[in-house]
Amino acid sequence: MRKSIILVLVLLLVVGSVSAAFAVDKQQQVVNTTRFKKDPPWVIGYDIYWLGNTWSAQFAEEFKQAASMYDQLIKDTVITSSEGSVEKQIRNIESMIAKRVDLIIISPNSTSGLNSVIKKALRANIPVVLNAVAIDGDEYTTFINVTDRALGKAMAEWLVQEMGPKGRIFVINGLPGLGVAEARWEGAQEVFKKYPKIKVVLQDNGDWSVPKTKRVVSDMLAAYPRIDGVWGDAIGHGIMEAFEEARAPFVPFATPSDNNGFLKYWAKNKSKVNAIGVTKPVWLSKLSLDLAFRVLQGLPVFKDNYIPPNVVTNDNVEEFVRWDMPDGYWTYSTLTDKRAKDLFGE
Structure with a gap:
C-alpha cells in the first residue's frame, strides 16, 4: 500500500x-x-x-x-x-x-x-x-x-511543407458533430487559407473508421486519380490501402494516427510512403x-x-511499431501487453 x-x-x-x-x-x-x-x-x-x-x-x-x-x-x-x-x-x-x-x-x-x-x-x-x-x-x-486545433494545424503545416504551396488535396474529416473533429479541421484551415493555390478538391467524413475511410478515399480516387496530398483525420491505413488498390501514386499523407496496423503497413513500405502521425x-x-x-x-x-502530441515520421516509425502486438493496438500506450492483447482478442 x-x-x-x-x-x-x-x-x-x-x-x-x-x-x-x-x-x-x-x-x-x-x-x-x-x-x-x-x-x-x-x-x-x-x-x-x-x-x-x-x-x-x-x-x-x-x-x-x-x-x-x-x-x-x-x-x-x-x-x-x-x-x-x-x-x-x-x-x-x-x-x-x-x-x-x-x-x-x-x-x-x-x-x-x-x-x-x-x-x-x-x-x-x-x-x-x-x-x-x-x-x-x-x-x-x-x-x-x-490541443486538437493545434494537432490539425500541425498536420496541415507538414503537408504544405512536403507538397509545396500549391496542389490538389483530399480532406478526410473525423466523426461529424464531435468537437475534436471540428477543432482539428479548424486548425488545418488556418494553414490552408494562407495558400490559395492549395485546392481541396474533395472532402468527406471517414468517421474514424478504417473501412469507411478506405471506401471514401477509393471513391475520391475514382473521381480524381491524380492528387498531391491528403489531410486525413483518420486511421491511416484506410487511406493507404485505398491508394494501393487503386494503383494510384502515393502522395504525402497527414494523419493523427499511431495505430499499430497503420504503423506496420507504413514500416513495411517506407520506400514509397511519406506520412506523419501527430497523435492523441x-x-x-x-x-x-x-x-x-x-x-x-x-x-x-x-x-x-x-x-x-506524439509525432511519428518516416524517420522514427520503426521505434513505435509493435510487430508483436495486434493491429488494433495504439502504440503510444500505458496498457500492459496482456491487457491490450485481451482487449483486441489476440
Whole structure:
C-alpha cells in the first residue's frame, strides 16, 4: 500500500508539472477545489463516450487499468456507456448525480448539449473532469487534452511543407458533430487559407473508421486519380490501402494516427510512403483520473491542461511499431501487453 500511495503522489506531481509547462490563457486559471475535498476512498463516475473504433476502446481500457491500481483510494467506479448519443450521456450523468458519486469524468459527445447537466452536477457539489473533448463555456471543474486545433494545424503545416504551396488535396474529416473533429479541421484551415493555390478538391467524413475511410478515399480516387496530398483525420491505413488498390501514386499523407496496423503497413513500405502521425495518446483517460485525485484532495488544478502530441515520421516509425502486438493496438500506450492483447482478442 505504501508503494501505491507513493506512486499516486508521483503521478499527481507529474500532472501538475505538465499543466504548468503548457499553461496559457485558461490554462493559467487556477481552480480552487477545496469545496470538493473528501477523504478517500471515493466513488468515481466514468462515462465511455463511444466505442466505435479501436482508439476509443483502448482509451476506455486505459482508464479501467489505472483505476484498478488504486483500490486504497477508489471504493467503486460507476462506469456507463453513451454510445455516441448526447441524450444517453445526459441520462448517464443524471444517474451518477442521483447515485451521489464523488466525481464525474466525461468525454462530451456535444460541445454545448451537456452544459445544463454538467451545471446540475456542480450544483450538487460533484466536480466534473472533461477528458479529451472540450465544451463551450467554462462550466466544468478541469479539462485534460492535447490541443486538437493545434494537432490539425500541425498536420496541415507538414503537408504544405512536403507538397509545396500549391496542389490538389483530399480532406478526410473525423466523426461529424464531435468537437475534436471540428477543432482539428479548424486548425488545418488556418494553414490552408494562407495558400490559395492549395485546392481541396474533395472532402468527406471517414468517421474514424478504417473501412469507411478506405471506401471514401477509393471513391475520391475514382473521381480524381491524380492528387498531391491528403489531410486525413483518420486511421491511416484506410487511406493507404485505398491508394494501393487503386494503383494510384502515393502522395504525402497527414494523419493523427499511431495505430499499430497503420504503423506496420507504413514500416513495411517506407520506400514509397511519406506520412506523419501527430497523435492523441490513449492514456489521456489515465491523466483524467490523476486530475480527479487532485480535485478530491482539494489541491489546486489548472482549468485547462494540455499535453503535447506524439509525432511519428518516416524517420522514427520503426521505434513505435509493435510487430508483436495486434493491429488494433495504439502504440503510444500505458496498457500492459496482456491487457491490450485481451482487449483486441489476440
